[in-house]
Amino acid sequence: MDSFAGRKNIIRVLIVLIGLIYIIRLFILQVVDSSYKLTASNNVLRYETQYPARGLIFDRNGNLLVFNQAAYDIMVNPMQLDAFDTTEFCSILEITKEYIDENIKSAKEYSLYKPSIFLKQVSSVTYARFQEVMFKFPGFFVQPRTLRKYTYENAAHVIGYVGEVNDKIIESNTYYNQGDYIGISGIEQSYEDYLRGKKGVNIYLVDVHNRIKGSYNNGKFDVKAEVGANVISTIDINLQKYGEKLMQNKSGSIVAIEPSTGEILALVSAPGYNPELLVGRARAKNYNDLNIDSLKPLFNRAVMAQYPPGSTFKIMNALVGQKEKVLNPYTTYSCSGAYFAGRFRLGCHSHSSPLNLPQSIQISCNTYYCNVFRSILDNRNYPSVRDAYESWRNHVVSFGFGKALNSDLINELNGLIPTKEYYDKVYRTENWKSLNIISLAIGQGELGTTPLQMANMTATIANRGYYYIPHIVKEIEGDFNLDARFYKRNYTSIDSVYFEPVIKGMELAVNGEAGSGSTARTAQIQNIIVCGKTGTAQNPHGEDHSIFIAFAPKDNPQIAISVYIENGGFGGTWAAPLARLMIEKYLNDSISQPYWEEYILNSDLITKNAKKSQHLE
Template identity: 45%
Template sequence: MKKRNLLFPILVVITGFIFVARLFFLQVVHHDDNDISLKGSAIKRIYTYPERGFVYDRNGKLLVANEQTYDVKVIPNEVKPFDTLEFCDLLKIDKNYLIEKLAKSRVYSPWLPSVFLSQLSKEDYAYLQEKIHKYKGFSIQRKSLRKYPHKSAANVLGYINEVNEELARKNPYYEQGELVGTQGIEKEYENILRGTKGVSYKLRNRLNKVIGPYKEGIYDTLPKPGKDLSLTIDLDLQAYGELLMNNKRGGIVAIEPSTGEILALVTAPNYDPNLMVGRERSKNSVKLFNDTISKPMFDRGLQSTYAPGSPFKLIQGLIGLQENVITPKTGFYCHHGYRYGSRNGAFMGCHCGITGRPIDLRLGIAKSCNSYFSNVYKLLIEKYSSSQESLTHWVEHLHSFGLGNYLGYDLPIGAKGFIPTADYYDKVYPRKTWRYSTIISNAIGQGEILTTPIQLANMIAAIANRGYYFTPHILKKVNGNPIEIEKYTTKKQTTIDPENFEPVINGMFDVYQSGTAKHVKIKDIDICGKTGTVQNYIRKNGVRYEVADHSIFVAFAPKDNPKIALAIFVENGGFGSTIAAPIASLMIEKYLKGTSTSLKWWEERIINTSLEAEYKKQLSIQLLEKSQN
C-alpha cells in the first residue's frame, strides 16, 4: 500500500524533470534560427541579400562589379483580389504571364515567397514602389546583378543564374529565384563570392498580418557581403589574345611557370559576358547555347582535345634521354621520311630538309624531323622484353607531366585527353602482336594521343622549370590576401632528371634562331618554342577528306628564369609556323614588355585573318555526309 502511495509523486517528479529539461534545451541550448518554432506559419522570414564579391585581375583591374536591381516576389496564400489590368500595365506584362506565374508559385509553395518578375529597372521600381501596398501578397526585393566593365574573359568569369526549383529543394540555403554561380569562377567560388544572407523574423497573427518582430528580433541577422577575389588572369594579355583569335576557332593558354598561375585562358569564339545579365539574358542564353556550329559557350582551352602534333616530340626526346636509349649526340639519318614495317613497308614523310648527314636531338627539334623521333620511339618500344612493358614505362613518364588526366585546376569544366595504354592496344589488337610500327604515329604526337591546350601549356611549364610544375589555377587572392592552398603551392615532379632538359631546351631555342619560328623572332627576348601541324580529316562517303590542318605552337620565355609558358591551337589554321607561331611571339612580347611593337606587320595580318570560309567549307562537307547517311 505504501509503494502505491509513492508511485504517483514519483511520476509527477519525473514528468516535471522531463519538461524542465526539454524547456532548458529549447530556450538555452538550442535557441538558434533552426528552432522548430521558427518553421511554423506564424513566423515570416524576410531575407536581406548581400552584395556578391567583386572580381579583379592580377593587377587590380576590375573584372566583375555589381549593380542594383529589383525583383517582384509573391506569396500565393497572401494574395487578395486586385485590379489585374492595372497590375499588368504597371509591370509591362500580359494577363497570361500573370496567371502562369501565380500558378507556378503556388506549386512551388503557397506560403513561401518566390520570384514573380525579376530584374526591374530603377525607373519601374520607383513607379511600382508607390503602389505596391495595393497588391497584397506581392513585395519588392532588392538584389545585386553582375556588371562587366570589359568584354573579355567570359569563359573564365562564368555567370550567375536564378535558382530553380530542383536546386532549392536540394540545398536549403537557397530559395527559388535567388542567384547562384552557374559557370566559371562564379560557380567554382560561389561560397566565397555569395556572402551570407541576412534574415529577420516577423510574428503574424491568426489573420496572417505581421504584428511585430519575433522575440524582439533576437534571432535577426545582418547580411555579410561576399569576399572579393583577385584572379591570376592578366586582363590586357587576355583581351589581346582574344583580339588575335578573332574570326578563328581554338584556344590560347598561358601559365606562369614559377607559380602555376594562369595568365590567359582564351577560347575562340567567345562572347560578351554582359549578354548573360539583365532582362534579355534568357533570350541571349538560348541563342548562345543553341549555336552548335561555332560553340561560343564551349571553352576550347579546357574542353577541346586535339592531337598535340610536333610539340609532343619534346617529351619523346626527354623520355628517350631518361630511358637511356639516346644521348644528346645520338644521330639518325632522314631520307625525306621514315620507312617502317617490312622492307617495302609504310613510309612517313618528313620536311626537315636534312639529308646526307646524321641529325642529333637539338637539330631534330629545331627542324622538327619526323624520322629522328620515329627512331627514338622505336628504341623506346623495343627497350623492354615486350611492347606492353615498354609502353607502360612510356605512359608513366607522360602521366608525370599531367597528360591523360585532369590537372586539378580550379575551374569546373575540362577534358582528360587521352594517352593510349598497353591495355588499350591489347583490346584493339586482341592477338597482342602489336609493336612499334603498329603505333608509330604516336612518335610525332598523332595516332590516338589527345591533349587539351591547358595540358600542353602545363607540359611546357614543366619543361621551362626543368622538371616540375605547379597545378594550374585561376585564384590569386581573397579579400586582398594571397591564397595558401597546398594543392597549388606544392611542386609536382616529373619522372625526368633535371639534366635531361637542357638538350631539349636548346633545341627549342634553336627553333627561333634557325628553325621553324625564326621569322617571328623577338629582339631582346630569348624564346624557346616548337611548331606543330596536325592533319585534319573529314569523312566523306566513307573516305577521309583532308581539310586545312590545325596550327599549333608551344613556347616559353625567357629561356632562363622563364616568366610565361603557353600553348596555342588554331583550328584549320594550316602550318604551325603560319598562324600559331606569330600569335605566340606577340603574346610573349605583350606580357613581358607590355606592348607588341616588334612584329607589327604580323600583328595586323593575324588580326585581319579570318578562317570563317574554311569553317564553312568543313561544315558543308559534314552536312553533305550526314544527309547521305
C-alpha cells in the same frame, strides 16, 4: 524472486517528473513568455531574406572585372493574397492580366505559404513607384537582389556566369531556395562558396494589410548577411583582351601560364561571347542563341577540347628517350625524306642530314623521332614492348597528361594517353610491336591532349622538370587560402639535366638562321629568346589544326604558352606568330614588329574555311 520491485516507484517518479517538467516548459512557452506570442488577429511573420552582395572579381593587377548592380524582384506570398485593383497593378508593373493569373497560379503550385518570385528584375524606377502603393496589394512585396556587371566584354569563359538555381540544386543543397542565384561556370562556379557570402534573414511582423509592423522580437532571431569575399584572378586582363582580339575570326584557344607559379595569365577560347549577354531578363534567349551557334561559343576549348599534340610531342619523346638512356644529345640519325621500316614508310620533309638531338627539334624531323620512339619501346632492359610502353606512359602521365590536371577550371577534360591494355584490345594480342604504334612518335594517333595540358607541359619544360597545377584564382580576400594543391611543386619523372638539350632545340627552332631549316622563325622577337615548337594536329574533318607551344625568356621564363588555331594548317603559319605577339605583349607591353599584328588581325580563317567547305559540297 522479484527483489527489485522497489524500483517501480523510481520509474513512476521519473515519468511524473519528466511530465511535470514538460508541462511547466509548455506553460512558460505558451502562457508566460510573450516573445513567442503573436497578436491575436492572425498576424504572420515575414521572412525577408537578406541577400549579401556577391564578391567582386579582379584581375592580377587589381583591375575590376566583375561587380554588382541592384535589381528588384516582385515577390508574392499566395497565402496573404486578397482581391486587388488589377488595372493599377498592371499599369505600374507593365504586365498583362494574363501574366498575373498565370504567375499566381504557379506560385500557388510551388507553395501556398512560401513566397515565390512574381516578376523578375524590375528597374529601380518601377520599384520606387511600386513601393509607394504596395500597401494596396497584400501578398506582394519587393526583394532586392544584385545582378552581375562586367567591366570588360572579355574573359567570359574564365569568369563564367551566374544564374538561377534549378530544382536539382535546391534539393541537394539546403542553402539555396527558389529564385536564388548560383555560379554556373568558370570562377563563379568553382569559387561559389566564397563569392556568395552568407544569406541573412530579417523577420518582420506583418499585419493583414501587408504592412510591416516592426521587427519580430526586436531582431533577436535575425541573421545578418555576410558579404561575399572578393576574388583576385590570375588573369592579366590586358593580355586576355589582346589574345581575344588576335583570335577574332578564328577558332581555337590560347593558354598562357606563369611557369614559376602555375598562374594562368590568359585563357582564350575562340569564338567567345560577351559575358553581359548572360545577365538579366534576356539571358534565356541569349543563351539559346549561343547554344545553337555552330561555332560553339559556349564551349571552352582551352579545357574541353582535345586534339592530338602533333610534333610538339617530339619534345616528350626526346625527354623520355634520354631518361631511358636510349638517347643522348649527340645521338644522330640520318633522314632521306622519310622513315622506312620494311615496307612501312612515314614521310618527312627535306632537310639537311644527319641531325643531332637539338637539331632534330629545331627542324622537327619525323624520321629522327620514329627512331627514338622505337628505341624506347624496343629497349632490351624491359621484358617486352608492353612493359617499355608502360614506362613511357608513366613518364608522359607525370607531366599531367591523360588525366585532368585538377585545376580550378570547370569541366576540364582528362585527355587520352592509351594504356597498354588498350592496345592489347586493339591488336588482340599482348605481343604488339613498336611499329604498330609508331604514330605516337610524332604526336599523332590515339593521343588526346587539351590546350591547358599543353601549356602546362610548356611550363614544365620552362621550369626544367616540375609544374604547379595551373589555376585561375590567385587570392581570395579575407581569411581564406587557396587550396594547398596549388602551392605544391609536382615533379615529373624526368631529371632536369635532360631538359637542356631539348630547350636548346626549341631555342634553335625559333632563333635559327634563315635557311637553317628552323620551323618557327615566325615567332622570333628582337632581344627576347623565345623557345618554341610547332605542331600540326591531324584533323580528319578538314584542314589540320595549327599548334605552337613556347616559353620566354629562355632563362628565368616569365610566360609559357600554348596556341591552337583550328584549321590553321602548319603550326608556323598562324599559331607561332600569334604566340609571339602574346609573349611580347606580356613581357614588353608593346609590339616591335606591327606587321605581325596586322597579319594576324586581318586573317579570317572562319569565313575562309566556311567557303572552302561550301566549295567542297
